[in-house]
Amino acid sequence: MTLIPGFHRLPPPFPLRSKDGGRRWRSCTSNLTVGMLCHTQSSIKEIVNELKFPNLSFFGKYFKAHKGMSPKYYRTAYLNTQLSSL
Numbered sequence: 001m002t003l004i005p006g007f008h009r010l011p012p013p014f015p016l017r018s019k020d021g022g023r024r025w026r027s028c029t030s031n032l033t034v035g036m037l038c039h040t041q042s043s044i045k046e047i048v049n050e051l052k053f054p055n056l057s058f059f060g061k062y063f064k065a066h067k068g069m070s071p072k073y074y075r076t077a078y079l080n081t082q083l084s085s086l
Helices: 025-039 044-050 056-067 070-084
Strands: none
Touching: 025 044, 025 056, 025 070, 044 056, 044 070, 056 070
């Protein structure tokens, strides 16, 4: 399992019930996916498996719905931003 500084545990896979409508879970999952995309060398498929998403397609749609772009494009944009700031 890949550990990211500041992230001590993975969120539970898909909660059955939530008092806040799942917002906290989605926020945690979103932050974790961004952290793994930007701060690890893990492939997107490895991230999908680690976070227990049902499949790569579902993850891509989930990520795009929350971030407005595909995981691959997000990672590329982040890396380009980091390289241009050097």
